[in-house]
Amino acid sequence: MQHNEYKKMIQLALYSELNANEQKKLEDHLTSCEECRKEMEAQRNFLNIISDSEKKVIDDALLHEARTQLRGALRMEQGKSMFNLKNIFNVFDFVNPPYKLAVVGVTTLIVGFFMGYLLMSPSPEIRYITSSDSGTESVFYQQDVKISNITFIDSDASDGEVEFRFEAVKPMHYKGSVDDPNVQSVLTYAMLNERNPGSRLNSINAMVSENKMDSDPELKNALITVAITDQNPGVKIEALKLLKKLPYDEDIKQAYIYVLSNDTSSALRITAINALFETVQSGQKLNEKDLKLFKEKSKDDDNNYIRHLTKTILQEHD
Amino acid sequence: MTLSDNELIIEANKGNNAAFEELIYRYDKSVLSIALNYVHDSDEAKDIYQEVFIRVHRNLKKFEMRSEFSTWLYRIATNVCLTHKSRSKKHLQLSINEEFETEDDDSKSYELVATNRDPGELASNTELGSLISEAIDSLSSKQKITFTLKHYEGYKIREIAEMLNCKEGTVKKYLFDATRNLRKNLSSVYAAAY
Numbered sequence: 001m002q003h004n005e006y007k008k009m010i011q012l013a014l015y016s017e018l019n020a021n022e023q024k025k026l027e028d029h030l031t032s033c034e035e036c037r038k039e040m041e042a043q044r045n046f047l048n049i050i051s052d053s054e055k056k057v058i059d060d061a062l063l064h065e066a067r068t069q070l071r072g073a074l075r076m077e078q079g080k081s082m083f084n085l086k087n088i089f090n091v092f093d094f095v096n097p098p099y100k101l102a103v104v105g106v107t108t109l110i111v112g113f114f115m116g117y118l119l120m121s122p123s124p125e126i127r128y129i130t131s132s133d134s135g136t137e138s139v140f141y142q143q144d145v146k147i148s149n150i151t152f153i154d155s156d157a158s159d160g161e162v163e164f165r166f167e168a169v170k171p172m173h174y175k176g177s178v179d180d181p182n183v184q185s186v187l188t189y190a191m192l193n194e195r196n197p198g199s200r201l202n203s204i205n206a207m208v209s210e211n212k213m214d215s216d217p218e219l220k221n222a223l224i225t226v227a228i229t230d231q232n233p234g235v236k237i238e239a240l241k242l243l244k245k246l247p248y249d250e251d252i253k254q255a256y257i258y259v260l261s262n263d264t265s266s267a268l269r270i271t272a273i274n275a276l277f278e279t280v281q282s283g284q285k286l287n288e289k290d291l292k293l294f295k296e297k298s299k300d301d302d303n304n305y306i307r308h309l310t311k312t313i314l315q316e317h318d
Numbered sequence: 319m320t321l322s323d324n325e326l327i328i329e330a331n332k333g334n335n336a337a338f339e340e341l342i343y344r345y346d347k348s349v350l351s352i353a354l355n356y357v358h359d360s361d362e363a364k365d366i367y368q369e370v371f372i373r374v375h376r377n378l379k380k381f382e383m384r385s386e387f388s389t390w391l392y393r394i395a396t397n398v399c400l401t402h403k404s405r406s407k408k409h410l411q412l413s414i415n416e417e418f419e420t421e422d423d424d425s426k427s428y429e430l431v432a433t434n435r436d437p438g439e440l441a442s443n444t445e446l447g448s449l450i451s452e453a454i455d456s457l458s459s460k461q462k463i464t465f466t467l468k469h470y471e472g473y474k475i476r477e478i479a480e481m482l483n484c485k486e487g488t489v490k491k492y493l494f495d496a497t498r499n500l501r502k503n504l505s506s507v508y509a510a511a512y
């Protein structure tokens with residue numbers, strides 16, 4: 001076997017990818033080859049140093065955030081797929097097959113007239129969401145579409161073609177009930193992703209209207225993510241306040257505990273400790289870990305009010 | 319009783335969202351880890367994570383269960399990583415159509431690492447970490463994903479070959495080239511290791 005082949009085997013050996021035969025061959029070679037022994041040592045050191053300094057580990061907050069954003073994105077996906085033709089046919093499952101096509105046809109015609117009326121009626125300010133156009137061809141001819149962030153995949157035009165990506169942004173206007181799944185999808189997405197803090201705040205307030213206090217886990221998870229990770233303290237505090245309106249559970253408690261333990265803003269920690277105080281007053285029990293945190297906070301927190309309230313909570317809990 | 323992946327897929331395809339969530343939560347931490355170690359940025363990793371599972375959601379009905387769900391999922395994940403364009407635009411715009419990169423790949427491995435730095439200046443772990451990230455980012459996309467999957471995620475070469483849909487020999491080649499390029503780019507930093 002060539003000397004260079006052994007050098008390649010060294011890396012595989014360090015990753016435990018050699019079979020017994022290959023391992024034996026390499027070991028035999030190493031006993032007689034000083035250069036390969038040095039190479040093995042150098043490779044081992046190199047890979048160790050890279051491993052020690054660079055491995056990125058997933059923490060629970062990041063995973064939670066990713067899952068919450070995914071839920072929002074999937075809701076939007078499902079919202080889109082609700083309007084596909086197959087689902088429209090499924091709606092008419094109760095009709096006998098011979099008449100099904102006719103009923104679907106007549107209904108489509110009525111819906112078509114209705115949509116036509118909506119689109120042609122004189123209210124130029126309001127445009128209704130239509131299914132997105134997957135083809136790019138028409139995008140180039142639409143006057144209200146803004147094209148940005150063009151990145152070239154292939155800018156070499158020698159073969160007569162170029163390839164690039166871009167973002168086409170089209171202004172949309174939508175008006176609907178806060179219980180509408182489309183509205184909820186957009187609001188959840190905005191709550192988590194909108195750059196403007198005011199828009200995030202408005203989205204939170206709109207989502208948690210008084211008639212939605214028994215709302216779904218997705219809303220709860222989105223609020224928890226905002227309360228823990230949003231860059232803007234004002235948005236965080238609003239999310240914390242709204243969490244108080246949802247039915248109390250372990251996830252919500254952990255969000256308060258996380259903010260109390262980790263947030264640098266005393267206003268946020270005060271909101272969290274106030275919420276926890278209310279739950280203790282209403283008879284919720286704290287576990288050993290929570291009590292330990294409160295004992296630490298009663299001594300170490302920078303804020304007088306938090307130190308005082310944690311002491312009160314500990315006394316009330318006893 | 320715990321349902322198998324295939325049983326969850328059948329349920330998910332009937333529209334059972336809880337089954338879909340249970341299915342993806344079995345693997346999503348690994349997917350996020352692959353993405354994070356590939357792009358070294360948590361926001362971009364979340365973008366990749368989201369794109370992967372949206373593709374899974376869209377295509378789950380087409381999955382015929384001839385292979386393990388995890389193999390299919392990780393193949394999607396590696397494809398999304400390979401086609402991902404960095405938000406910071408510091409990544410090189412390489413064609414993803416290169417099936418097999420030759421020794422000439424060195425030309426694609428740009429010297430992003432300042433090789434004339436005084437090792438004394440590199441005492442901080444943060445700086446070392448960022449130099450290593452730069453060196454890894456300078457690899458070609460396939461070298462980078464192979465090195466990430468092998469070195470940071472610990473997958474076997476056979477598994478990586480399944481994910482990338484190529485031969486084991488090709489994976490080994492990507493791995494050798496990646497390591498050689500990294501050692502070259504980081505040679506001044508890790509001179510002691512040679």
